[in-house]
Amino acid sequence: MKARVHVTLKPGVLDPQGRAVHHALDGLGFADAVADVRVGKLIELELADGTPAEAIDEMCRRLLANTVIENYRVELP
């Protein structure tokens, strides 16, 4: 089975990478179109069938996301 984990910075946490991307998009002529950019991570896990949701949640809390500054969301397709 596959699981997709979306890791995003919490609102209010400074995102220098997103700012750099925003600046670059401005430079490419998209200044009017783009108001804000945030860059997060997308982690695709190939898991053994029947892996419980709690185990995936534990992976997120212990390794994949830094819950002090990041939110995570698990998507099971």
Added chain:
Amino acid sequence: MKARVHVTLKPGVLDPQGRAVHHALDGLGFADAVADVRVGKLIELELADGTPAEAIDEMCRRLLANTVIENYRVELP
């Protein structure tokens, strides 16, 4: 409006970051559960209302994704 861009490495492209995460999950006791890990990017764009899909696609091709080694997918919620 918001748009979410998922950028993932193409199949076959080496993913050292994913490999490191996989190794770390093994070390945390998830060796039996995890078969593979791939790490991509999740870019959240806050756009002016009415930004055409073609413009978002152009942003992806010109800046957000390296189409030689990465695939991208735009999600408009």
